[in-house]
Amino acid sequence: RNKSSTNDVALSSIIASGDGPTVLASTSNVPHTLDLSTNKELVRMIKERVDEEVRAKKEELEAELQRRVTAARQEMEVGIRCQVEMQLRDEMVNCQKRERLNQDRSSKKQQYDTKKMNFTASATKLEQTIKKLQSELSTLNSTCADQEIEKADMEDFFTKVKSNPNYAEDLVTKISETEEETKKLKEELTNVKKMEVDNAKQMKIWNSLKKLLECKIQIWHEANKTDS
Secondary structure (H helix, E strand, O other): OHHHHHHHHHHHHHHHHOOOHHHHHOOOOOOOOOOOOOOHHHHHHHHHHHHHHHHHHHHHHHHHHHHHHHHHHHHHHHHHHHHHHHHHHHHHHHHHHHHHHHHHHHHHHHHHHHHHHHHHHHHHHHHHHHHHHHHHHHHHHHHHHHHHHHHHHHHHHHHHHHHOOOHHHHHHHHHHHHHHHHHHHHHHHHHHHHHHHHHHHHHHHHHHHHHHHHHHHHHHHHHHHHHO
């Protein structure tokens, strides 16, 4: 009985210390009268108590580890979420900028195409106007040149008339002679045309006569062949 009381006191001191196996490894807090090798019940109780303390400590550590892991995961998720939100916000801003730039580009391209089309039409119209003006200028230059020639001829004519009073009469005489020559040439041309007609008729008659003679010669040869 005294031995059982001593064991209970020793177990109580070990349990009160809360160190479990550490206390078992050191015999400084255990009375020298405690004999663990002879008291199996005490050993079992100590082992169960130690196992319970170890299990509780393990569960506490696992719970703490799980809490820290959860907190770290939540913190990481918050950080990742913030980073993703920032990236999405930046991407959205960039998309809006790109959309505005595309709209500006489309608007400016449309303006450019319109101006280019108007410029092309204006340039074509101006080219046509320039060509027309150049043609008119060429005609005017030719007309001016002809007028200058006529003016020079008139001045030369009046100069000759002034220097030679009979120049006008000479011109009238030359004009009359030219008209007479023209009349004669027309008559000769008419005669030539008549001669051409007569020659054509004669050539036609001659060709017909030639064909007729060739036919007679051919018949004569055939007749000679038949007689022989």
